[in-house]
Amino acid sequence: GNSVTQMEGPVTLSEEAFLTINCTYTATGYPSLFWYVQYPGEGLQLLLKATKADDKGSNKGFEATYRKETTSFHLEKGSVQVSDSAVYFCALLYSTLTFGKGTMLLVSP
C-alpha cells in the first residue's frame, strides 16, 4: 500500500536557521506530493505541491523537490521565523490522500 514517512519531531531551531524536514514515500504508481501545515488551533493548510518527478513546489519561502529516484520530497526553508512554528505534514495522492505523522517545528527568537 501507499505510505509516507517523516522525520520525528520536534525540530527546534533558532530564528533565521536553515530548515530541512525529511519525507520519503512508498507508492504503487506515480503520486502527487504535498506539504500541509497546521498552525496551533487550526486545520491543515496546503503549503506546496508537486505533481511529477523533478517538479519543485514553493510557497512562503518553503521549497520541496519531487525526487523519484530517492522517493523523497524533503521540505526546506533558508531562514525560518518564529511564525513558522507549526506541525508540517507530508502527503501523497494516489486515488486517496495519505499523510505522514507530522513533524512539529518550534522556532525560538
Added chain:
Amino acid sequence: ETGVTQTPRHLVMGMTNKKSLKCEQHLGHNAMYWYKQSAKKPLELMFVYNFKEQTENNSVPSRFSPECPNSSHLFLHLHTLQPEDSALYLCASSQEDNPYNEQFFGPGTRLTVL
C-alpha cells in the same frame, strides 16, 4: 463565511450522549471528507462523500454515522462513544474532477469523551 467551517469547535460529551458535528464548505466543491487526528498518529480518513454519495468508509465503528444532505454540508453523528474516540475531527472538501484533488480543511472540532 469562506472556505470550510466546522461547528462546534470544542465538544465534551459523556459516553451515553448523542451529539453531531457539522461541516459546511463554501467553495463549490463536490467531495467532502471526515478525518480523525489523534496525538502521535497519522491522519485517519474516516468517510468520503462524492456528489453526496458515500464512496468510502474506512472500517469506522458504527457509533460514528455520517450524513451528507447536499454537496455543501456534512455531518458526523456520534453516539455511545468511548474515551479513545477523543481526538480532533477534521472536515475537508475538494473538487473531484480536479486531477490533483487538493483538499481544503476546516479548523476541526476538538472532541473529548468522558
